Amino acid sequence: MSLSTVQTVEPLGCQLKGEVEERDLTYGAIREKIPAHCFERSAVKSLAYLLRDCVYASVLVWLALQIDYLPNPILRVAAWIAYGFVQGCVGTGLWIIGHECGHGSFSEHPRLNDCVGWAVHSILMVPFHSWKITHARHHRYHGHIDKDTVFVPPTESELKDQNSTLYTRFVELVEETPLYHAITLLGHQLFGWQLYMLFNVSAGNKSLPSKGTGIQKFRDSHLDPLGSLFTSSQAHLIALSDLGLLIVGSALYYMSTLMGFWQIALLYAVPYFWVHHWLVAITYLHHTHPDVPHYNEHAWTFVKGALGTVDRRFGFIGRHFFHEIIDYHVIHHLFPKIPFYHAEEATNAIVPLLGEQYRIEEGSFLKSLADTFRTCKVVNDPDTEGVLHWQRPENSRKKQH
Secondary structure (H helix, E strand, O other): OOOOEEEEEOOOOOOOOOOHHHHHOOOHHHHHHHHHHHHOHHHHHHHHHHHHHHHHHHHHHHOOOOOHHHHHHHHHHHHHHHHHHHHHHHHHHHHHHHHHHHHHHOOOOOHHHHHHHHHHHHHOOOOOOHHHHHHHHHHHHOOOOOOOOOOOOEEEEHHHHHOOOOHHHHHHHHHHHHHHHHHHHHHHHHHHHHHHHHOOOOOOOOOOOOOOOOOOOOOOOOOOOOOOOOOOOHHHHHHHHHHOOOOHHHHHHHHHHHHHHHHHHEEEEEHHHHHHHHHHHHHHHHHHHOOOOOOOOOOOOOOHHHOOOOOOOOOOHHHHOOOOOOOHHHHHHHHOOEEEEHHHHHHHHHHHHHHHOOOEEEOHHHHHHHHHHHHOOEEEEOOOOOOOOOOOHHHHHHHHH
């Protein structure tokens, strides 16, 4: 499928596409289409998925510890590469389990959700509560050009107002070259998550909470309990998240003194970067597409924002290891407390109602990543209705200068 178009699913046996106008799509009307049992959360079922993923991870570690016994160095290299990739897929699944905990869809018990989420995300070096708080804002304001917290694009006016520097002039000269595109995409995939955690990059200009007195501002790190991302009442949760990272980091250091730095790097660091590659790619492609607009404060609504996401197909890995988070994300933005194992049924229930406003793309996931990263750079200023559309690459630089 061409990146420039988003497929609309043909409703099965109900309304024809386009029969339901946008003004009819209220939150309540959409919710009524979903069977009640789709909102039921089972701690037993969720724990079973968690146990399955932990077994996968443990077996892979055991197998990896046998790699050095292989007689051929080429086989050993190939085995380590395969281990890193597969363990990265399993780790991404565990990250998604923690994501379920953050939304309260893991179970009906908040303490269980927080305990499991903290443990699972800490093992993956993710500050659970810090992420949970800002991620909730992302869901609340998705598609809002000022208040969303994830992958908010620059506007035409913002780029025009930037001071011209030697760096910006250099980028202007090389930004259309394949080499620059490849290097920046690689950096985006390897370090995008860390930059978001440390500096809150890609968040909207008005996405920070209102602060009480005595809190230091202008510190946009997810690791700072007194930083600008959190209120004073949330500081203890951020400190608890940091404690989880400290415990896991200390354990990794201790194991490296016993097993060697490179052994731990192969066992943990390589899968770690695979996990965050998938995390950044999945999040980016869910919320970025040439045909999906953003909205200013006058045009934005929760339903518009939630429907501004794109479902994608990712085959066996997406279904089995990634718990179908790629395949069924629109329903997740509308109703984040629906467990992932009910997402397909819930999606099928609302597609006839959504009609042309449901977006799904079935082309190559990685090709879409490369194409979207090259295409979606800046949005135009709001039109008369408050909608911000993506600029086409051939026009963006001309408008900036």
